[in-house]
Amino acid sequence: MTNENLIPKVGVITDIRKDTPDVKTFRVVGTDGKKLFEHMPGQCAMVSVPGVGECMFSITSSPTNKEFMEFSIKKCGCVTEVLHAMEVGQQITVRGPYGKNFPVEEDFKGKDLLFIAGGIGLAPLRSVINYVRHYRENYGKVVIVYGARSKDDLVDIEEIKTEWMNEPNTEVYLTIDRPQDDWDGHVGFVPAYVKELGLNPNMTAVLCGPPIMIKFTLAGLLELGFEKSNVFTTLELRMKCGIGKCGRCNVGDKFVCKDGPVFRMTELDELPNEY
Amino acid sequence: MFKIAKERLNELYSKIAENMPLFMPIKKAGQVNYGAYEAGVETSVETLKTVKSPKDLFFPQSENMMKFKTEGKNIEVIDIRSEKDAFVLFGVRACDYKAIDVLDKVFLADPVDTYYQSRREASVIVTLACSKVEESCFCKVFGIDATAPQGDVTTWMDEGYMYWQANTEKGENLTAIVKELLDNGGETEVKAQQEATKAVIDELPFSNLDLSKFKPENLNELFNAQEWEEMSEACLGCGTCTFVCPTCQCFDVRDFKTNEGIIRYRCWDSCMYSDFTLMAHGNSRTTQMQRFRQRFMHKLVYYPSQNGGLYSCVGCGRCVNKCPQHLNIVKVIKTLGGKDND
Numbered sequence: 272m273t274n275e276n277l278i279p280k281v282g283v284i285t286d287i288r289k290d291t292p293d294v295k296t297f298r299v300v301g302t303d304g305k306k307l308f309e310h311m312p313g314q315c316a317m318v319s320v321p322g323v324g325e326c327m328f329s330i331t332s333s334p335t336n337k338e339f340m341e342f343s344i345k346k347c348g349c350v351t352e353v354l355h356a357m358e359v360g361q362q363i364t365v366r367g368p369y370g371k372n373f374p375v376e377e378d379f380k381g382k383d384l385l386f387i388a389g390g391i392g393l394a395p396l397r398s399v400i401n402y403v404r405h406y407r408e409n410y411g412k413v414v415i416v417y418g419a420r421s422k423d424d425l426v427d428i429e430e431i432k433t434e435w436m437n438e439p440n441t442e443v444y445l446t447i448d449r450p451q452d453d454w455d456g457h458v459g460f461v462p463a464y465v466k467e468l469g470l471n472p473n474m475t476a477v478l479c480g481p482p483i484m485i486k487f488t489l490a491g492l493l494e495l496g497f498e499k500s501n502v503f504t505t506l507e508l509r510m511k512c513g514i515g516k517c518g519r520c521n522v523g524d525k526f527v528c529k530d531g532p533v534f535r536m537t538e539l540d541e542l543p544n545e546y
Numbered sequence: 547m548f549k550i551a552k553e554r555l556n557e558l559y560s561k562i563a564e565n566m567p568l569f570m571p572i573k574k575a576g577q578v579n580y581g582a583y584e585a586g587v588e589t590s591v592e593t594l595k596t597v598k599s600p601k602d603l604f605f606p607q608s609e610n611m612m613k614f615k616t617e618g619k620n621i622e623v624i625d626i627r628s629e630k631d632a633f634v635l636f637g638v639r640a641c642d643y644k645a646i647d648v649l650d651k652v653f654l655a656d657p658v659d660t661y662y663q664s665r666r667e668a669s670v671i672v673t674l675a676c677s678k679v680e681e682s683c684f685c686k687v688f689g690i691d692a693t694a695p696q697g698d699v700t701t702w703m704d705e706g707y708m709y710w711q712a713n714t715e716k717g718e719n720l721t722a723i724v725k726e727l728l729d730n731g732g733e734t735e736v737k738a739q740q741e742a743t744k745a746v747i748d749e750l751p752f753s754n755l756d757l758s759k760f761k762p763e764n765l766n767e768l769f770n771a772q773e774w775e776e777m778s779e780a781c782l783g784c785g786t787c788t789f790v791c792p793t794c795q796c797f798d799v800r801d802f803k804t805n806e807g808i809i810r811y812r813c814w815d816s817c818m819y820s821d822f823t824l825m826a827h828g829n830s831r832t833t834q835m836q837r838f839r840q841r842f843m844h845k846l847v848y849y850p851s852q853n854g855g856l857y858s859c860v861g862c863g864r865c866v867n868k869c870p871q872h873l874n875i876v877k878v879i880k881t882l883g884g885k886d887n888d
Contacts, residue, residue: 275657275658275659275660276625276627276660276661277611277612277659277661277799278611278612278623278625279623280623281621281622281623321614321616321621321801321808321810322614322616322801322802322803322808323801324800324801325799325801325810347826347827348825348826349826351826358619360619361619362619362620362621363621364614364621364623507825508823508825508830509822509823509824509825509830511797511798511799511812512797512799514657514659515652515655516652516653516659516795516797517796517797517798517799517812517815518795518796518797518815518817518844519796519815519822519823521817521840521844521848522830523765523769523848523851524762524765524847524848524851524852541765541766543765543766543769543770543843545769545830545831545836545840546830
């Protein structure tokens, strides 16, 4: 039994990286310079700017990083707007970790893994991908398909190019929605690209991105012969408490904050379509 | 069992209030709600249904949670929680008492909500059995016996006396405080009253609603039922049902700036409101039908599925009385609950 007082810890922003025109990645440590708390890939944290509000974000850094935590945040609301205007050294508050993580130590072990992300949807997957890279020998082949509106909207592109693309037994496929002059890579939406790639349906797949991308990508995967029980995704709903009490993220008999945000597609099939 | 003559009840209340804060149905500005007993108040323990349930003694309508002080780039988080002194909650009816059980399963589930827990542990609950019921009552549907509520102490009342029976150690301790005011007796009177009241309850119009269809395995069928559109058509989204409901537990968390720093507080919220699920990138429930459906699906299907079949409705009938559009859970049960409602 644990107590939850919803009282956050103070975090200090030690680095801000501008990933895209509207996404920044914030590096955060405690006031003692140490990592605020441990988490598992896929888990989330409540980040707040006192006086403005508190929101749930996925922790994008891998748990194997023992020094700090990172959050990739898209500017799209009140809190994120204030966060984006912040400078290094600014304090914020953080509490967590919340939710269920990806089954990296259970279902994923020994499997070939397929990660499919769209836009800011890479944020929760980055945590898993880097975890898998850290314990590389525990996992099979890794295939990453990542798409964004334009080449400027690809989050973490430096890490993808310098690290992920050079990782053994790892394939990275990037795509953008529309052609751009200085882009010689693939052009097209993620779902179509996934079908084109003719991926091996025995892989365990993890999807994260806008709902429309998930819907069509999943349909594509099923056509390729993927089993729904081997496909995972994350849900995102409004949350206030993070511990299954405030009622906001309720879908069917689940609370996304507590029972999610990671769900197996077969679990989602049992829930009412209201997310 | 003990008894006390009704004309001496004020002595009983005073005696309790001398020892610890006493909250009970009080008439104020034409309404009866739970309030602090003090000299000069008009008590109204006979009132069957207070406008609001006693839930805000554990889960206040608005509650400050913490404070922040900011200076330049720095933030200081101040824990403002304090030890809660013991208090007595007096006159709780069987339905409202059951509702506390429903709330416990939310707030005391792991991880424990410490704000709720501290008040809950500080409470000594004295229940009052119902003897006069209303047509809008339907607690029997949820297996609640209005004539035998539990709690730390159970009381019954007839024309002449209040009868008193301690059920727990906390109840025994409270009994010791008021012992000098109590006489022995009452078993026969209580038994007779219980039988008479049960006979009336059996005849209430909503006492035999059929809930058999509300099972986890029917979740998607119920969710997709065509009837939601028509049932919710008149809903104004005013949220009255959620505010008077003894089991509704949804809350919002907000910050406000004061001269002495930023206060983070929580307050009751309602799934009937359009911005309840609104996020920067969209809303998972855009229509009033979806919000209406959420409220009843949660009470009758989702909550029971999470809590071993326990419904999150106790049949108090407040929503039946208060909805300005005469929409309520009884209509939902009659429409979707099972064939015996026809």
